[in-house]
Amino acid sequence: MSIETVEVTGGTAARTRTGPFLSLVKALGRGWLRDRSQVFFTLLLPLMFMVLLASVFGSTDDAASRLIVVGDAQVFADAEPGDFAISEQSDLETALDAMRDGDADAVVVVEGSGAGTVVRIYPSATSATAGSIAEEKITSYVNGQNLEILSLVAGEEPPLITEVEAADGGSLKPIQYLAPGILAWGIAISGVFGAAGTIVDWKRDKLLRRLRLTPASVRTFLGAKVSVMLAVALGQTAVFLAVAALGFGLELSAWTWFAAPLVLLGTLAFLAIGVVIGGIAQTSPAAAGLSNLVTMPMAFVSGAFYPLALSPEWVQWISYASPMRYLNEALQSVVVYGEPPSAVLPQIGFLAAFAAVVALFSWKTFKFDEL
Amino acid sequence: MDAAIEVADLRKTYRGRRTGEVRAVDGVSFRVERGEFFGILGPNGAGKTTTLEIVEGLRKPDSGTVRLLGRSPWPHSPELTGRLGVQLQASAFFEFLTAREQIETFAELYGAGKARAAEMLEIVGLAEHANMRCEKLSGGQQQRLSIACALVGDPELVFLDEPTAALDPQARRNLWDLMRSINAEGRTVVLTTHYMEEAEALCDRVAIMDAGKIRAIDSPAGFVRGLDAPTRVTVAAGQLTGERVQELAAGEAVAASEAAVVFETRDPRKLLTALASDGALEGLSVRTANLEDVFLHVTGREWRG
Ligand SMILES: Nc1ncnc2c1ncn2[C@@H]1O[C@H](COP(=O)(O)OP(=O)(O)OP(=O)(O)O)[C@@H](O)[C@H]1O
Numbered sequence: 275m276s277i278e279t280v281e282v283t284g285g286t287a288a289r290t291r292t293g294p295f296l297s298l299v300k301a302l303g304r305g306w307l308r309d310r311s312q313v314f315f316t317l318l319l320p321l322m323f324m325v326l327l328a329s330v331f332g333s334t335d336d337a338a339s340r341l342i343v344v345g346d347a348q349v350f351a352d353a354e355p356g357d358f359a360i361s362e363q364s365d366l367e368t369a370l371d372a373m374r375d376g377d378a379d380a381v382v383v384v385e386g387s388g389a390g391t392v393v394r395i396y397p398s399a400t401s402a403t404a405g406s407i408a409e410e411k412i413t414s415y416v417n418g419q420n421l422e423i424l425s426l427v428a429g430e431e432p433p434l435i436t437e438v439e440a441a442d443g444g445s446l447k448p449i450q451y452l453a454p455g456i457l458a459w460g461i462a463i464s465g466v467f468g469a470a471g472t473i474v475d476w477k478r479d480k481l482l483r484r485l486r487l488t489p490a491s492v493r494t495f496l497g498a499k500v501s502v503m504l505a506v507a508l509g510q511t512a513v514f515l516a517v518a519a520l521g522f523g524l525e526l527s528a529w530t531w532f533a534a535p536l537v538l539l540g541t542l543a544f545l546a547i548g549v550v551i552g553g554i555a556q557t558s559p560a561a562a563g564l565s566n567l568v569t570m571p572m573a574f575v576s577g578a579f580y581p582l583a584l585s586p587e588w589v590q591w592i593s594y595a596s597p598m599r600y601l602n603e604a605l606q607s608v609v610v611y612g613e614p615p616s617a618v619l620p621q622i623g624f625l626a627a628f629a630a631v632v633a634l635f636s637w638k639t640f641k642f643d644e645l
Numbered sequence: 646m647d648a649a650i651e652v653a654d655l656r657k658t659y660r661g662r663r664t665g666e667v668r669a670v671d672g673v674s675f676r677v678e679r680g681e682f683f684g685i686l687g688p689n690g691a692g693k694t695t696t697l698e699i700v701e702g703l704r705k706p707d708s709g710t711v712r713l714l715g716r717s718p719w720p721h722s723p724e725l726t727g728r729l730g731v732q733l734q735a736s737a738f739f740e741f742l743t744a745r746e747q748i749e750t751f752a753e754l755y756g757a758g759k760a761r762a763a764e765m766l767e768i769v770g771l772a773e774h775a776n777m778r779c780e781k782l783s784g785g786q787q788q789r790l791s792i793a794c795a796l797v798g799d800p801e802l803v804f805l806d807e808p809t810a811a812l813d814p815q816a817r818r819n820l821w822d823l824m825r826s827i828n829a830e831g832r833t834v835v836l837t838t839h840y841m842e843e844a845e846a847l848c849d850r851v852a853i854m855d856a857g858k859i860r861a862i863d864s865p866a867g868f869v870r871g872l873d874a875p876t877r878v879t880v881a882a883g884q885l886t887g888e889r890v891q892e893l894a895a896g897e898a899v900a901a902s903e904a905a906v907v908f909e910t911r912d913p914r915k916l917l918t919a920l921a922s923d924g925a926l927e928g929l930s931v932r933t934a935n936l937e938d939v940f941l942h943v944t945g946r947e948w949r950g
């Protein structure tokens with residue numbers, strides 16, 4: 275009777291088999307899709323952060339920079355309408371107070387008039403991004419004015435002209451530098467939390483032990499798990515960039531597709547961190563706590579939420595050790611500035627080295643007996 | 646042909662920082678023939694699971710050797726694991742999958758098809774719960790699904806670690822039938838249990854394990870015979886005179902209380918015939934020695950499984 279069974283299953287097997295790897299990918303992928311909290315965590319949380327941060331920084335988006343001018347406001351007479359919203363104030367201290375309350379992006383003191391006028395800018399520290407954008411705009415306006423004056427003086431011969439192309443944070447819309455940072459952060463949390471949570475789950479539910487006793491090798495299973503996580507990262511990236519582009523006006527460069535290999539590499543680095551955490555933690559809350567402990571500070575020292583250029587120097591130093599910094603930089607270069615992949619080779623090198631070192635460390639220290 | 650399992654002098658000590666050393670398995674040897682139904686019976690913490698895990702190749706012993714179907718379980722080889730079916734003490738499932746998806750995935754890992762998966766669900770009585778998520782199944786249903794996953798690869802050698810632990814009496818009987826039938830198909834079955842009656846009902850041979858050691862191995866009947874314990878025959882009091890009681894006891898132990906008379910006899914047939922001819926069968930119960938007595942005998946401790 276059992277021989278009959280073997281024949282029957284053998285026959286069907288030939289028709290319906292998908293192979294161990296694919297069936298594991300299918301099982302794990304399905305599990306992932308049905309886990310609402312995972313879907314929320316990887317897809318919606320980064321989008322929520324984007325909405326949040328874009329509305330915090332976004333008030334300066336396209337809108338006029340709000341200036342309080344102390345002195346002769348006529349200096350700004352030639353400005354494009356809509357560039358600046360100007361109010362006047364006679365006292366510097368009062369003006370600065372008003373700015374601290376969030377009523378202005380910058381205070382401008384105009385000293386003197388005609389040639390030799392000094393325009394002194396006090397950018398807002400309260401809303402630093404708006405402040406730096408205002409600063410940028412004022413500087414370029416003043417430069418433009420100087421240029422006009424010089425060309426008048428020089429007559430036929432034009433003076434040296436600089437043409438400033440949009441190339442750095444200040445002259446970009448906030449979404450342009452926010453999006454890569456939040457994406458890098460999203461990739462980081464799903465990688466770290468995902469790997470740490472998975473390992474703690476395995477410690478609890480012994481699934482890996484059971485799978486070790488099937489003819490499929492553990493390597494096949496780990497490969498399937500990592501493949502699912504990489505696919506999730508790609509899906510997350512696609513959804514995020516699509517929403518950022520369609521909903522928030524992120525301008526995607528022609529090199530945007532190169533975000534895919536960057537995200538995959540970054541995910542490997544974050545998965546490795548997650549494996550180390552999963553090795554240490556014994557329960558899900560512990561894994562989540564430790565993951566937070568690693569990813570939250572990492573986000574703040576990596577320029578994910580807040581431009582590194584505006585961060586204190588010590589933060590910038592720490593950021594050199596953070597893989598999120600390099601993923602953020604690389605995504606920004608490729609997606610926003612449209613630089614070719616060759617421009618981000620150093621970032622790629624660091625991410626690869628980081629992933630390799632941490633993976634090696636977790637492999638060596640991992641207690642496989644606990645699984 | 647090689648034995649299904651040959652285990653020699655296994656030892657495993659767990660070392661915990663706070664718990665100190667636990668000698669979970671302390672010099673265990675046994676041999677299971679092909680086609681045999683072998684049971685490991687012991688109380689909580691006896692070392693049954695640890696022994697099984699070492700035999701399956703999930704844990705490395707500190708010392709000792711294991712041969713499974715003539716080969717070492719370590720390192721893992723697909724040829725060997727493909728011939729094993731394993732149900733671990735804690736059910737292990739893919740998260741968020743339905744019972745059907747679960748067993749189909751396992752079927753795929755063993756190279757079996759969807760038809761076989763469906764057949765197994767039918768056999769363990771889960772066909773109508775096939776579309777239910779695993780985590781929503783009751784404890785006993787999960788247990789059955791886990792057994793179905795163990796059998797889906799059509800294994801030669803099946804390990805079942807306390808398969809009936811969470812089952813209601815009805816489901817337990819059904820599972821006993823299932824286990825008997827998989828053994829009858831020629832598969833070797835290794836079962837751990839705390840239930841005396843389960844070991845008695847199913848196993849060809851039983852190893853009694855306590856505190857990391859196997860205290861004795863025999864067939865359930867052999868154990869009881871070896872124990873040479875009297876059969877206890879009880880009848881309600883008031884049917885026999887004191888004299889007649891002494892006469893029937895024929896020098897063997899007897900205890901009379903207000904409610905009942907309890908004979909301990911080595912010749913139950915003669916006693917029962919005599920009781921029948923006296924018409925003193927009210928409240929009759931006959932209890933032969935069972936594994937519980939055997940356990941007391943071999944370990945010197947009361948059974949508290
Ligand atoms: N991973 C582990 N680390 C440390 N000690 C362990 C571990 N697993 C089991 N033990 C200890 O080893 C001993 C034997 O455990 P084991 O699980 O083998 O017993 P068991 O006979 O299967 O018990 P049960 O009937 O409760 O399943 C116990 O004292 C237990 O506390």
Ligand SMILES: [Mg+2]
Nearest residue numbers: 693694695734
């Ligand atoms: Mg056990």
